[in-house]
Amino acid sequence: MLLLAAFLAADAAGIDDDLPDLNEQIARMTSEVALELQQVCPPASPSDQAAFDRCRHSLFGDSALRRNLAPRLLWGRRNQDAKAALDDTNFTQFAPDVITGLYFPLFMYSGEYSIEYVERERLYLIRLRAGFRNLLPPGQYPYPFWHEEAKWGVYQAANSVLLWVNPKTAKIIIGQFTERGGDDPIVATQSIWPKFDGKWMWMDKEGRIQPRVTLFDGLFRKDNPYLTELDSSYRTLALRMRDAQCDNCHVPNNPMPMRRLLLLHTPAHAAGEIARLLKAVRGDKMPLDDAGNEQPLEPELKRALLESGAAFEQVVEAAKDWEAGHRD
Structure with a gap:
């Protein structure tokens, strides 16, 4: 088995208490990122290829989002167990190139957001109201998300993107998507259920x-x-x-x-x-x-x-x- 477990330490592990809490910087960063996402990835039809392309090109370049990502970012669904800690949640690890070019652009953003400090995680949590582009051609997704019905269902119903921020570096270290954000998705869409044929490419x-x-x-x-x-x-x-x-x-x-x-x-x-x-x-x-x-x-x-x-x-x-x- 080819595993890289020894090299996969998450940036969220361990915070130096001697470093200052950058809450004011985090507030400014959140405002900048939320405004940028609303401007370059605004609500559109979930099948709008041109809107998706503009969003991808903008975020992959010199974007505020990309500048504020840690060198490695964890990404995944919000744990269905609301009491589960981040350490007990499954994630995929991505470099900034991948997450800004392939994953964040699959969502549309209204610009609405909230910030809170989650004591249990010792991280700031940014909630961005969002919606998912579920009607793009299959080749526009990084892989067939529908290989797992539950995952695809959460993607399609997602109404929020969550960003977890290290208070000592002001960098985004974890991103999640969830359908339990409290609001409706910013764009209404019809759910579809493609069949997975076992091929990733x-x-x-x-x-x-x-x-x-x-x-x-x-x-x-x-x-x-x-x-x-x-x-x-x-x-x-x-x-x-x-x-x-x-x-x-x-x-x-x-x-x-x-x-x-x-x-x-x-x-x-x-x-x-x-x-x-x-x-x-x-x-x-x-x-x-x-x-x-x-x-x-x-x-x-x-x-x-x-x-x-x-x-x-x-x-x-x-x-x-x-x-x-x-x-x-």
Whole structure:
């Protein structure tokens, strides 16, 4: 089993009591982020592709939301047990690139918000009134959320996005979505229930790989000279990860299950986590056996995984650097 559990410490763990509480800074940040979300991701039809694209492009760039995210963000549903602590809630871990490009834009925001300090968690909680874009084409979701009916049901009925903020850094460290926010979703929609065919990635009728959003479609410029190389280098890496049994664990249905899931099954997800993947491989921290003991990869497989991973990481950084130098 390819696991990175040893490298998945959440930013929420442990707060230095000697550091100041940045409540005034958090209040200003919340106002700025809520206004930005209302402006670039306002209420629209849940099927409006153009509105979704504008939202994605805005949040993925130099946005207030992105600037105020921690280097790693936990994301997931609000625990159905209202008394459950965050430490007892399952989350997926994302880099800012992934969460701002693929997940937050799936919601629309009214600009309404509230802030409170939750003593039990020792974190600030920001509640944003929201609604979910449930009528987009399947390839616009990072993976088929409908693989789990309960998860898809909460997404479709979501009326709030929750942001948990570390009071000592004023950074957002956890994001959640919930249908128990107290208000109706900001946009009414009809629930749909697609069938999951077991495929996390697939080819559409035109022969294009889906989900398109995970191929950096709409995030990197179409004239980015590294797009083709990104695709080819990821395909090589994907084969090596398959050989290393990464897809036994690091896929959306979380077969282990892991309390803090790391996804590697698409180019965008892998790009966000490639540095940590390589660190785990170099340190012989994976795979783990069924008892959780480290079982380093065979030398030849380790070498191939490191080489393909390093090549992919190099192209990802080159593509990002090119984007940074060609902003409008």
